[in-house]
Amino acid sequence: MTFERTALPGVIVCTPDVFQDARGFFLETYHAQKYFNGGIKAVFVQDNRSKSSKNVLRGLHFQLHKPQAKLLTCTRGEIWDVAVDIRRGSPTFGQWVGVTLSEENFKQIFIPAGFAHGFCVLSETAEITYKCSELYDPSDDCGIRWNDPDIGVAWPVTDPILSKKDAVQPFLKDTETPPFPG
Numbered sequence: 313m314t315f316e317r318t319a320l321p322g323v324i325v326c327t328p329d330v331f332q333d334a335r336g337f338f339l340e341t342y343h344a345q346k347y348f349n350g351g352i353k354a355v356f357v358q359d360n361r362s363k364s365s366k367n368v369l370r371g372l373h374f375q376l377h378k379p380q381a382k383l384l385t386c387t388r389g390e391i392w393d394v395a396v397d398i399r400r401g402s403p404t405f406g407q408w409v410g411v412t413l414s415e416e417n418f419k420q421i422f423i424p425a426g427f428a429h430g431f432c433v434l435s436e437t438a439e440i441t442y443k444c445s446e447l448y449d450p451s452d453d454c455g456i457r458w459n460d461p462d463i464g465v466a467w468p469v470t471d472p473i474l475s476k477k478d479a480v481q482p483f484l485k486d487t488e489t490p491p492f493p494g
Contacts, residue, residue, distance in 0.1 A: 313326065313327070313328050313329055313340070313343075313346050313350065314326070314327045315350035315351055315352075317351075318395075318409045318411075319404070319407070319409055320395060320397050320404050320407060320408075320409050320427070321404065322422075322424035322427075323395045323409055323421065323422065323423055323424065323427065324350065324351055324352060324421070324422040325411050325419055325420070325421055325422075326347070326350065326352075326383075326419065326420040326421070326422060327417075327418065327419050327420075328340055328341070328418055328420070330418050339418060341385060341420075341441075342356075342383070342443065347383075347422075352383070352422050354381035354383070354422075354424070354425075354443075354445040355445060356381075356383065356443035356444060356445055357444065357445060357446065357447055358443070358444040358446075358447050358448060359441060359442070359443055359444075360441065360442050360444065360448075361439065361440070361441045362439065362440050362441075362442075363388075363437060363438070363439045364391075364433045364437065364438055365433060365436070365437055365473070366433050366434070366435060366436050366437065367432065367433060367469050367471065367472055367473050368432065368433045368472065368473045368474075369430065369431070369432040369433075369458055369467065369469060369472035369473065369474055369478070370430055370431055370432075370475070370478065371394065371428065371429055371430015371431060371455070371458055371478065372394070372396055372428035372429065372430040372455055372456040372457075372458055372460075372463075372465075372481070373428060373429055373430065373453070373454070373455050374398060374426075374427065374428040374429065374454050374455070374456075374489075374490075375446065375448070375449060375452040375453060375454065376452055376454045376488060376489070376490060377449075377452050378446045378447070378449055378452050379425035379426050379446065379490055380425060380444040380445055380446045380448075381422070381423065381424045381425045381444070381445035381446075382422070382423045382429060382442050382443065382444055382445075383420055383421075383422050383423075383442060383443040384413065384420060384421050384422075384423070384429075384431075384440055384441075384442040385413065385418075385420045385440060385441050385442065386413035386414050386415060386438055386439070386440050387415060387439050387440065387441055388415050388437065388438060388439040389414065389415060389433065389434070389435035389436065389437050389438030389439065390412060390413070390414035390415070390416070390433075390434040390435040390438060391412070391413050391414070391431045391432065391433055391434060391435075391438045391440060392410055392411070392412055392413075392431060392432050392434055392467070392468050393410065393411055393412075393413050393421050393429075393430075393431040394408055394409070394410045394429070394430045394431065394465055394467075395408065395409055395410075395421065395423040395427045395428070395429055396408040396427060396428040396429075396430075396456070396463055396465070396484075397426070397427055398426065398427060398428045398456065398484065398487075398489040398490065399426040399427075399489065399490055399491060399492040400489055400490070400491050400492060401491055401492035402426075402492040405492070406462060406463055406484060407463075408463055408464075408465050410465065410466070412434070413431075413440070414435075425445060425446075425490075426490050426492070428455070428456050430458060430465075432467055432468065432469045432472055434468065434469075454487065454488075455477070455478065455481035455482075456481055456482065456483065456484050456487055457480075457481045457482060457483050457484075458472070458474065458478060458481070460483045460484050461483075462483065462484055462485060463484055
């Protein structure tokens with residue numbers, strides 16, 4: 313298992329050891345002690361699964377008062393996953409990182425609390441599973457416009473399929489976001 317730090321402190325790309333042979337493959341998708349040793353201290357309380365079609369873009373989402381750390385895996389297809397630092401006062405506030413997750417590369421991304429998250433589907437369909445450190449609370453659901461020019465995410469889709477809600481999310485400058493801890 314390798315844990316690769318990204319340009320955003322706390323955002324970690326995880327690559328598990330995969331054992332493959334003629335029968336298929338085996339890997340650990342989560343091992344609390346190994347992930348803790350790799351820098352992921354979150355305690356997860358909820359697992360989610362999502363399926364989307366090609367060019368669907370979901371995000372950028374976050375919870376304001378009950379921020380969630382997330383550990384994401386693409387189990388079918390391929391996605392481009394993005395984390396944006398939205399912690400006011402953070403030295404990397406408004407910056408983003410993106411990584412390709414797929415059933416072929418087995419990579420995961422850990423996104424700490426205080427970051428917005430989004431992804432777009434590159435394959436015909438994609439399924440993701442993700443662990444969350446807080447229970448989802450619909451009344452605490454917030455978002456930022458996917459194409460906010462102040463953030464400048466370089467999405468690899470030109471005409472994404474969006475939910476009505478995601479199409480009209482506010483820009484980061486107009487959004488209440490969590491403060492940078494410490």
